[in-house]
Amino acid sequence: MHTTTVNRPSWGIVARVCLIAIGIGYNFALIGPIARTLSNHFGVSLGMIGLLTTGVLITHALSQLPAAVPAQKYGPLKLVRYAFVLVAIANLLGAISPVFWLLAATRMIVGIGTGPVFVGGLDGSRRLGGAFLAGVFGGAATFGLGLALVMGAAFDAFGWSWHLTFVVAAFFALAAAVFGPKDSDEPRPHAGNVVDHLGAVLRSGPLWRLALIHSATFGASLVVGAWIVIYFREGAITGFLAGSIGFSLLAMTAIFRPIGGAFFARGVSWRVLGPAAVLTCGIGLGVLSIGLPAWLATIVSLVIGISFALPFSAVFVLTVKAEPRYPAAGIAFVNMSGGVFALIITPIAGVLLDHHLGWIAFTGMGLIAVIAAWVARDPVPD
Numbered sequence: 001m002h003t004t005t006v007n008r009p010s011w012g013i014v015a016r017v018c019l020i021a022i023g024i025g026y027n028f029a030l031i032g033p034i035a036r037t038l039s040n041h042f043g044v045s046l047g048m049i050g051l052l053t054t055g056v057l058i059t060h061a062l063s064q065l066p067a068a069v070p071a072q073k074y075g076p077l078k079l080v081r082y083a084f085v086l087v088a089i090a091n092l093l094g095a096i097s098p099v100f101w102l103l104a105a106t107r108m109i110v111g112i113g114t115g116p117v118f119v120g121g122l123d124g125s126r127r128l129g130g131a132f133l134a135g136v137f138g139g140a141a142t143f144g145l146g147l148a149l150v151m152g153a154a155f156d157a158f159g160w161s162w163h164l165t166f167v168v169a170a171f172f173a174l175a176a177a178v179f180g181p182k183d184s185d186e187p188r189p190h191a192g193n194v195v196d197h198l199g200a201v202l203r204s205g206p207l208w209r210l211a212l213i214h215s216a217t218f219g220a221s222l223v224v225g226a227w228i229v230i231y232f233r234e235g236a237i238t239g240f241l242a243g244s245i246g247f248s249l250l251a252m253t254a255i256f257r258p259i260g261g262a263f264f265a266r267g268v269s270w271r272v273l274g275p276a277a278v279l280t281c282g283i284g285l286g287v288l289s290i291g292l293p294a295w296l297a298t299i300v301s302l303v304i305g306i307s308f309a310l311p312f313s314a315v316f317v318l319t320v321k322a323e324p325r326y327p328a329a330g331i332a333f334v335n336m337s338g339g340v341f342a343l344i345i346t347p348i349a350g351v352l353l354d355h356h357l358g359w360i361a362f363t364g365m366g367l368i369a370v371i372a373a374w375v376a377r378d379p380v381p382d
Helices: 011-029 032-042 044-062 062-076 074-093 100-157 162-177 194-202 205-233 241-264 270-288 294-309 312-320 326-356 358-375
Strands: none
Touching: 011 044, 011 074, 011 100, 011 162, 032 100, 032 162, 032 241, 032 326, 044 062, 044 100, 062 074, 062 100, 062 162, 062 326, 074 100, 074 162, 074 294, 100 162, 100 241, 100 294, 100 312, 194 241, 194 312, 194 358, 205 270, 205 294, 205 312, 205 326, 241 270, 241 312, 270 294, 270 358, 294 312, 312 326, 312 358, 326 358
């Protein structure tokens, strides 16, 4: 059984961590509700609008490992504040973009900022409040995704300008930069350099195993969140009900990330929170692939959402244990793996759904989860 110190952060710290997490989550989902409006305004296809989100995800993934050096040298949460300033400026430029290519460039700049925010936010939250606060960060980031969908849809329904969506994103980023948490007094390890970090993480077997678990849960949750509504609507589930089930799945993921962190901090076994949860997730995805009545699809989706969430905090606590010299680099590598997984699998799932073969995507992610549960049953041996 693992041992870990239970930190009890104040409610003020929890609120500040939620603020930075919501600020980053909001930026990933703001395009969806206004996609049609942007398509009409700039005279481009919806496929081109989809590239705006792809651009964010690519630069978000690529900026994470380089962010580990300043995170360890200057402090992860100091890096978060500076990165949010960049995110705010990019969103304001996006709001006034007169041409599509400029808007696309601003979204890529947003990704350059969100990568350091995620790395610094996770590492800083872990330092301030252990596994529980890391889970709060992950859950609040998912809430930010949902908030962007709700607010963007409301803006569009009321006929308000699409520019407002980017202004709100800039507001959240500036609020996070000003009111976000400050670094703890915990001594920071030697910063090293990018070459040191890259060599350390690529040679680490435990980090690869944790990356596989994170891809099968966090990465898969991004893919499922993107396509589950359409997948259900291809069956016998109505659009509103399909959307409600999809929202419920993400809600369970947001709620149970801090719960999983609290369980881990209190000594619950990794094999319960990691492999057992991921195995449950894999079985659930496989069951969804066979087509279910709405009531059973709802239950299975809720179980999948919980299973996606439980390993989140434990993964990053074990990441630091696996790479104590460069903890920010380890966090960046493992978290980046989930983003890369989503970048690869999301378009593949879209193509399969376009040919009414979405069940293959869900079955495939289920198999990956089962494999991950076995490979990472003991990722960081004592």
